Amino acid sequence: MKLLFNYLIFPGFLFSACIGLIAGWIDRKVTARIQWRVGPPWYQNFIDIVKLLGKETIVPEGAKLTFLISPYLGLLSLILVTTILGKSVILPLESFMGDLIVVLYLLVIPAIAIIVGAASSRNPLASIGASREMKLVLGYELPFILSVVAIILKSKGAIEIGQILNHQINFGSNLFSWSGALAFIVAIFCMQAKLGFVPFDMPEAEQEIMAGVLIEYSGLPLAIFKLTKAVLLYTMPLFLIILFLGKDLSPLFIVLKYILLLVIIILIKNTNPRLRIDQALRFFWGPMTFLAGAAVILAGLGY
Amino acid sequence: MNLKLKALTKSIWVFHAACSPCNNCDIEVLDVLTPRHDVERFGIALVGSIRHADVLLVTGVPNYKTKERLKRIYNQAPQPCLVVAVGNCACGRIMFKDSYNSPCAVDEVVPVSAYIPGCPPKPEAIIAGVVKLIKKLRGQK
Numbered sequence: 236m237k238l239l240f241n242y243l244i245f246p247g248f249l250f251s252a253c254i255g256l257i258a259g260w261i262d263r264k265v266t267a268r269i270q271w272r273v274g275p276p277w278y279q280n281f282i283d284i285v286k287l288l289g290k291e292t293i294v295p296e297g298a299k300l301t302f303l304i305s306p307y308l309g310l311l312s313l314i315l316v317t318t319i320l321g322k323s324v325i326l327p328l329e330s331f332m333g334d335l336i337v338v339l340y341l342l343v344i345p346a347i348a349i350i351v352g353a354a355s356s357r358n359p360l361a362s363i364g365a366s367r368e369m370k371l372v373l374g375y376e377l378p379f380i381l382s383v384v385a386i387i388l389k390s391k392g393a394i395e396i397g398q399i400l401n402h403q404i405n406f407g408s409n410l411f412s413w414s415g416a417l418a419f420i421v422a423i424f425c426m427q428a429k430l431g432f433v434p435f436d437m438p439e440a441e442q443e444i445m446a447g448v449l450i451e452y453s454g455l456p457l458a459i460f461k462l463t464k465a466v467l468l469y470t471m472p473l474f475l476i477i478l479f480l481g482k483d484l485s486p487l488f489i490v491l492k493y494i495l496l497l498v499i500i501i502l503i504k505n506t507n508p509r510l511r512i513d514q515a516l517r518f519f520w521g522p523m524t525f526l527a528g529a530a531v532i533l534a535g536l537g538y
Numbered sequence: 539m540n541l542k543l544k545a546l547t548k549s550i551w552v553f554h555a556a557c558s559p560c561n562n563c564d565i566e567v568l569d570v571l572t573p574r575h576d577v578e579r580f581g582i583a584l585v586g587s588i589r590h591a592d593v594l595l596v597t598g599v600p601n602y603k604t605k606e607r608l609k610r611i612y613n614q615a616p617q618p619c620l621v622v623a624v625g626n627c628a629c630g631r632i633m634f635k636d637s638y639n640s641p642c643a644v645d646e647v648v649p650v651s652a653y654i655p656g657c658p659p660k661p662e663a664i665i666a667g668v669v670k671l672i673k674k675l676r677g678q679k
């Protein structure tokens with residue numbers, strides 16, 4: 236019963252979706268202000284979701300069952316991540332062995348769900364989007380995991396989120412060391428790619444391949460994909476806060492740190508053009524992997 | 539039901555189908571999204587896929603090719619989907635009425651819910667048309 240409550244309401248689905256949708260609104264509003272527009276009201280994203288629930292769901296001819304299942308798959312696994320992260324922020328000592336690795340695995344599933352859904356929708360533009368998403372996942376996973384490895388090394392090989400938090404509470408945030416700072420830079424870019432924001436939004440490039448991976452989705456499944464995006468906008472910054480800025484986790488400080496990360500995301504988003512997929516791959520496998528490797532070595536040496 | 543309708547009128551996603559216009563109307567449609575008029579504050583956004591759209595916005599006179607495309611696009615849209623004809627061309631074909639390559643007007647292909655006349659219509663006129671469309675939706679209840 237308590238588990239279900241955790242999963243569906245408090246650190247889980249309802250809470251994270253609300254925060255994510257509001258963060259999505261902040262993003263839209265700030266973007267609008269940067270472009271000298273007024274921007275939508277704060278409840279806009281909620282209304283979008285409600286509206287999509289009332290629309291017809293169209294299944295393209297010849298699409299497989301995976302077309303309808305994959306959105307749920309992505310959202311459910313993502314909520315599991317939010318629940319684990321939220322629980323371990325509230326009670327750092329109750330986390331289980333190896334939950335960091337579970338979180339890393341589960342964080343890939345939304346991307347895989349998008350790829351599977353797009354590939355089974357039998358639309359050429361969707362398959363271009365799916366192939367780009369696949370390459371992007373291959374690109375950012377390596378540096379992202381390397382930067383997490385740097386953190387693991389820094390906290391004496393702990394693969395429990397709770398222990399990483401404890402280590403930071405005792406010895407200061409990971410960000411304020413050489414290896415931590417390098418890994419943080421890498422993780423910021425990987426977060427941007429995971430969220431699918433400019434400059435890494437080529438799977439959904441509106442101007443080239445329409446909505447790309449989401450092109451055939453309408454109604455309820457589309458709403459679920461939008462919710463997944465919103466929850467991800469809550470989960471990824473929270474994950475980075477836990478890994479890099481875990482010294483003071485009182486509610487006020489969490490909110491401040493979250494807003495800081497959100498500002499970084501929005502700034503990157505609004506000051507960059509979209510990269511081509513080969514440029515993105517080169518960026519992640521070149522400089523980013525190099526930086527992450529350097530962070531791992533520095534962490535191994537104890538800096 | 540009521541909530542659905544309210545959400546629909548507060549978040550209109552528009553798919554723009556250009557059926558051989560002269561492009562002036564398209565430019566005016568884009569003007570509506572620019573900082574001066576900024577319709578995103580009413581929740582109106584331009585989307586790239588007809589599957590996401592609530593409003594199908596048509597400009598221009600359909601010719602033999604675009605007529606078929608228009609019909610297909612309309613059939614691909616998830617219901618409820620409304621059609622708005624922007625510009626004199628789409629409303630009534632003006633001087634292309636007797637042209638050899640203009641088989642029919644937009645409203646003979648798809649059911650049109652709102653006409654916005656003008657050649658091209660001013661952005662203000664387009665916004666006024668959208669307001670009328672929303673009023674019509676609410677009146678239907």
Ligand code: SF4
Pocket residue numbers: 559560561562563597598624625626627628656657658659
């Ligand atoms: S109504 Fe006028 S401006 Fe619009 S497409 Fe027709 S000719 Fe061009």
